[in-house]
Amino acid sequence: MWKISRAAACLGACFAMGGCTSLYYVHDPQTGVITAGELPYFLKSIRCEVVTFYQIERERRKHYLKIYKTRPEEAFDRFAHFDIDPFLYGTFFLELKVTDTGGVGSGTAFDYKRVLSATTAEVTHVGPTASAQDTYDLIWSFLLKQNAELASDTLPLASSPATYERGCYRGTPTELLELEALAENKYPERAAFKRITVDASKPLAAWLRDNAILIAANNLTPAMPSEIAEPAQMTYTFSIQVTGGIEAKYSLTSARWTPAAIQASASAQQFSNLGIYINGPNAVLANGAKSGSASYAAKQPALGSKDNPIYTTPIPGGEKSQELPESGGAAARRPRAGGGPRTNGFIFAPVPVFPPSPTPTQ
Numbered sequence: 358m359w360k361i362s363r364a365a366a367c368l369g370a371c372f373a374m375g376g377c378t379s380l381y382y383v384h385d386p387q388t389g390v391i392t393a394g395e396l397p398y399f400l401k402s403i404r405c406e407v408v409t410f411y412q413i414e415r416e417r418r419k420h421y422l423k424i425y426k427t428r429p430e431e432a433f434d435r436f437a438h439f440d441i442d443p444f445l446y447g448t449f450f451l452e453l454k455v456t457d458t459g460g461v462g463s464g465t466a467f468d469y470k471r472v473l474s475a476t477t478a479e480v481t482h483v484g485p486t487a488s489a490q491d492t493y494d495l496i497w498s499f500l501l502k503q504n505a506e507l508a509s510d511t512l513p514l515a516s517s518p519a520t521y522e523r524g525c526y527r528g529t530p531t532e533l534l535e536l537e538a539l540a541e542n543k544y545p546e547r548a549a550f551k552r553i554t555v556d557a558s559k560p561l562a563a564w565l566r567d568n569a570i571l572i573a574a575n576n577l578t579p580a581m582p583s584e585i586a587e588p589a590q591m592t593y594t595f596s597i598q599v600t601g602g603i604e605a606k607y608s609l610t611s612a613r614w615t616p617a618a619i620q621a622s623a624s625a626q627q628f629s630n631l632g633i634y635i636n637g638p639n640a641v642l643a644n645g646a647k648s649g650s651a652s653y654a655a656k657q658p659a660l661g662s663k664d665n666p667i668y669t670t671p672i673p674g675g676e677k678s679q680e681l682p683e684s685g686g687a688a689a690r691r692p693r694a695g696g697g698p699r700t701n702g703f704i705f706a707p708v709p710v711f712p713p714s715p716t717p718t719q
Contacts, residue, residue: 389627460488464620589643
């Protein structure tokens with residue numbers, strides 16, 4: 358009997374876990390891979406890596422513009438870049454999710470044997486299953502001005518990891534060569550944050566710079582204007598998933614039970630998701646193009662406006678020219694590497710805005 362009682366206790370524990378499935382009992386997602394205590398430092402690392410990349414791209418653009426007209430090949434080889442719009446926001450979001458699962462598995466069975474005669478036996482089979490799954494998701498979204506610059510950290514060296522340092526580097530980096538060296542982590546003693554590395558070797562800021570060179574290949578290299586693919590937005594998403602669990606099984610075989618078995622399992626899944634968005638001058642057009650709301654034809658001023666007036670009688674000396682006004686704004690700042698006129702795109706319908714949504718349960 359005590360064995361049956363022990364099996365019943367195991368079964369009861371699984372149902373107790375299912376009893377926690379309630380909006381009154383929640384699990385803090387800030388556990389596992391990234392903990393609540395680590396979050397401020399992790400967010401600082403993201404900020405510093407991205408702002409380092411911002412400043413490198415602005416400096417590379419300045420050097421590119423100085424020589425692209427006379428030496429376009431050299432300009433691309435030395436200073437290829439992604440044109441980050443300094444008047445737009447960049448953004449990144451951090452998603453932390455935990456999924457708890459528990460229940461009685463399909464291996465649970467109760468087979469009761471009843472002997473009716475020397476040649477006949479009756480077996481009754483019962484195989485109950487039950488499970489509970491709780492998912493808790495936390496999403497934080499942040500804005501970063503794309504004209505952000507690295508600040509100098511003049512505080513003394515931290516006496517403990519709990520000391521919060523404001524700046525990203527010690528000293529104010531200004532020259533492109535110095536920025537490139539900091540991005541490559543050639544001066545690790547100057548970094549006041551924990552570097553995020555890609556493939557366990559290249560810091561994130563340097564990895565973003567290398568990707569900017571790749572994405573610029575079809576835009577900054579000399580080509581016919583009609584063939585240029587203009588980079589508009591860089592989006593990166595990094596996900597980490599860790600799953601751990603336990604499974605228990607108990608069985609009893611006797612003259613009456615053939616067998617009685619209980620199989621229970623419980624698991625917890627930790628999911629961390631980081632998304633980074635870096636916007637160029639035409640980022641809104643890239644998003645509008647997905648819904649068919651972006652156009653590249655010349656946009657006519659509204660009839661009756663200052664730039665397209667309505668004339669009812671001839672004006673002495675001739676009518677005002679109906680030429681389009683000269684385009685301006687962020688899109689006009691970018692030179693055409695292959696020469697020729699530039700046609701600015703525009704949005705002719707509202708572009709929907711979608712907030713970050715929870716990642717589907719894996």
